[in-house]
Amino acid sequence: MTRIGQDIHDDLCQDLAALGMLAATLESTLKKTELTGAQQLARHISESALKSAYTAKQIARDLFPSDLQDNGLTASVMQLVKSKNITDGGRIALEIQPHFQVDDTQMAIQLYRIIQEALNNAIKHAHANHITVRLQSDKQSITVEVADDGVGFEVRKGKAASGMGMKILTYRANLIGGSLNVSSSPEGTVVSCTVTLQEGV
Template sequence: MNNISLENKEIIQVVFFILLAFITMFLVLILFFYFSRKKVVLIEIEKKNLELKHQKELLHSVLITQEEERKRIAQDLHDDISSKLNVVSLNSHLLQTPNLNEDEQNNITNNIIELTQKALEESRRIAHDLLPPVLEKFGLHAGIEELVAEYNSTRSVKVSYENHIDFENYPVERHLHIFRILQELLNNSIRHGKATEISIHFTTFGQRKNFTYIDNGLGFDSSNNENSKGLGMKNIESRINFLGGDFNFYSRPNEGVKMEFNFD
């Protein structure tokens, strides 16, 4: 009888230790999954914070670009147009001077006409920089053709342009973003890269549109983050984000620049 009781106690102890082991393992698994999940959540939060920081940087670059554009326009209006109109106003008052002979009247009148014409040309230039008329009237394809022709007319750079996208069916409000991206790239290639040959190519892959830009300029090390944090690149990136696209940028010293981006 005592032997049976002893065996029962041993069985109970074994069962107890087995249950204790299972409970311990269960608690360990719970703690493991808890801390693993907590780590995953922290990584996701950090990732979201980095994305928000990046979006803030892009927004900041857009605001800076807009402010610089406003300052440039204000400067142009003051220096190129306002100053000319002031001289026109002065000459107009001179016409009221008594006893002017015919030659003096003609000289003042010609001066007024010449300054007025220059002021009109400057106002057209400023309006063209804000929104090229050909872009508004005839669409993106015609706007890029005109832009390419302007650069080729300088004879300092050869720009080739090929397009296989029907931009007539593309939302007009998005035309200006693509046009500004291209302007920024061309400006960087010529001003900083000293490029003499530039290739621009638009095509489609399924439902996505693709843009490829290549120049033979001086290039730079695009793997260096400091080189890709300029205001111009931030402005380009923010416009591509607006288009719902993504981009790849490659450059090496003395190997020019290559950029591709896809958009809806």
């Protein structure tokens, strides 16, 4: 996922942006002529290429949150929520407990992916009016949570776990020794992951 995300960001996004700029240059040149149809086509190509570059950039960010290592989990989740609010209508709130911090890089990556997966599921399937992402910690544990007021679903455990998404969430929690908890009803769904910290962590 990291390699694909980097390739999309470094190569595809740059190529699409360059294509958009070339089309914009062509449109500017065509303005000096009477080729109105060609001018409109060049504008359409430019706008489509730049829009595709933005979409590819968002996909790359989902695959590879490049700011995670540089700026930490909190900043990355803030950016994730901001991007989802822009593209999905501004119904996601973020609550961060003061002094919340995750120093372990692998733990931060898996917690980010859990939030990302749960948030995507809530946006796509819950039909929620409001979604809240919470980041909490104390000396004993770190907890991340995504809660929505959507339609809910039947929670199954073990081998009958509901869909690939739930299996992935459980797998990611297990990778960092965390405990995944999912509760759902017709009033909404809460997905949380808690990691108990070892003494001195």
